[in-house]
Amino acid sequence: MLFCHGITANSAVFPPLMAGFSDRFTTIAIDQRGHGLSDKPDTGYDASDYADDIAALIKTLGMGRAILVGHSLGARNSATVAVKFPDLVRSVIAIDFTPYIENEVFDALEARVNAGSRPFQDILAVEEYLSNRYPNIPADAIKVRAESGYQQTDDGLRPLASPSAMAQTAIGLRADLVPVYTEVRRPVLIVRGEVSKLVSEAALAKTSRLRPDLPVVVVPGADHYVNEVSPEITLRAITNFIDA
């Protein structure tokens, strides 16, 4: 079971969710390229680049087909793996990223992402910044993001994620995802936060119209950061999907 985080995040966001599966699966969270402690090449931040990395990891592990749990960027990447490498994937849980996301939503996301690449005086300043950026994520999960996602530099704490990689990744997220959702033949559970500002009700409705056979879960009260805001319902939803 592989867990793929959203843009600017890293593998540290997933342990609370992974704990619910590690008694019966090998659970691995990835620092995707450009993020966390993984390599940060100058270029190569399109969906296919990310997907190739995930596929290579599944092959290297040699443990059979993977259940891919992806949040946001990670959901886009997981669905892409399922299309490019169907034999490596058992199923996909795609948390709060669908086709049909509106341009203005991507504009706002890009602005947020690029504004995050700056120095912070100390860890408290990071936590304050993240609390404002993610108002619904609980304090303990904010602390995890702060402690796992930043490094000391000459001018203060800076994100581990590469600014150039984030900028390229944000642009790449705009690529049309309709072909991937049209073609995917592995089971995909579409999870949306009820008050998500990334996946609108309209985007979900259009996605369900495109692929009415893909099951949907809408998590009440959750914003975009579904698995950090509502880990319990996310855990139960994924369990209901993979145990059926």
Place this chain on the structure above:
Amino acid sequence: MLFCHGITANSAVFPPLMAGFSDRFTTIAIDQRGHGLSDKPDTGYDASDYADDIAALIKTLGMGRAILVGHSLGARNSATVAVKFPDLVRSVIAIDFTPYIENEVFDALEARVNAGSRPFQDILAVEEYLSNRYPNIPADAIKVRAESGYQQTDDGLRPLASPSAMAQTAIGLRADLVPVYTEVRRPVLIVRGEVSKLVSEAALAKTSRLRPDLPVVVVPGADHYVNEVSPEITLRAITNFIDA
């Protein structure tokens, strides 16, 4: 994989759907009590009576936990089995029956059910009656219902389903299903026909609010008779659920 039909129907409605699974599952459609060629006791048409029959069949078959695919009455019964006998059930696909169905919907259903218990001159009269009652079910599926669900009597063709059993079953359908959906711990896929007159949008929304962790599929353009009207999407939705 056991298939449980709706009120007044019988096992013959399922072969088009079962064909999609019979290469890898033992697929069995049941004539539930009071229906088709099964026994028609004078009493015993509550959810628990139907559930006990299904549980007894699973035990008798001795093939392990069953995937229960139920339509309408069959969905209610399948979910009830999953609560009463969780060890016998792998998962449930509950097609177009949820908690929170409105009283006036049950009034209309009861009137339709009771009006069906009358003689017909010949098979064409049955088909005409069924076509009017189920305007979206394709002609070939109407023919299946006509040929499988009626028997010759002194005054013409009459339903195989017992009128008294149908009346009692229709009353039993009104029982509060919230406790079952609150308690069920096996995976349930909730399937609704987009233009269903049985499960309203409001009833589905309340059910999802009760159990946000249960995945949902809404089949575009389908009325209550989802698996007969849209067998292909139903097949793909179930496949996406049980293969995840």
